[in-house]
Amino acid sequence: MDDEAFGSNPGAWPLPSAVTPHDRWLRAVAAAGQGRYACAHADLDALLRLRPRGLMLSLAQSTRASFLRQLGWHDRARSLDGRAWALSGGTGEAGADALVGLAADALGVGRFAASQRALQRAADLVAVTSGARLPIRLAWVSAELAMACGDDTALAHAERAVHLADAGPSIRHRVKSRVVLAAAHCAAGDLGAARQEGDRALAESGEHGLIPLRWAVASLLVGIGSAEHSPAQITDIRDTCAETVIRRGGVWRSR
The missing domain is CATH 1.10.10 (Arc Repressor Mutant, subunit A)
Known part of the structure; x- marks a missing residue:
């Protein structure tokens, strides 16, 4: 299950069965990465019925928060x-x-x-x-906060996330890191680099079935344009991803 949640096979479906709380958590992470939020929440519910303690109970709450x-x-x-x-x-x-x-x-x-x-x-x-996961997450949010505040450290944080993710096993982390990097280039005014990273993340998220990340990067490219797709194509990708998430049990706040 590690390979589906944090490894080289994030698009696998159906996911392997799970018995232990840890496997249930991994299934939930993997399912949400594909936008299968109903399945992800069901796995977290099953995890909690096993009455976990300590680390796993806390991670279950953090993970459900991340879905929201x-x-x-x-x-x-x-x-x-x-x-x-x-x-x-x-x-x-x-x-x-x-x-x-x-x-x-x-x-x-x-x-x-x-x-x-x-x-x-x-x-x-x-x-x-x-572990490799937490430094990457820290770099993502650091980059996003810097962008929101107009801080010129955003690009350095995003590049650190890419460096860390490229050294690790998780394809999903690599793709998200490139989405964050594309946004940081955009915030810095380098639209050419933003389009290049965005188009790469769009292709990789599509290849691996990472629907929420594909939606996120398509939403960015709708605003700045793509070097590889027409505006109509990018808009269609964004809207198709949003509809797929809804069919798979996700409820968008903006909708």
């Missing part, structure tokens, strides 16, 4: 990330995950100072936590 954020519900995600933080005991992987989530939640509702404080606390935990 992906669909625009940052305000609803905040309470779940707060619960995840409380359950984590403020330490380790779960604590860092919850803090990065809280930073993203605050960013999504325009609370930039609160987002920065959460990121600073998360960075302290990430520095003493093993």
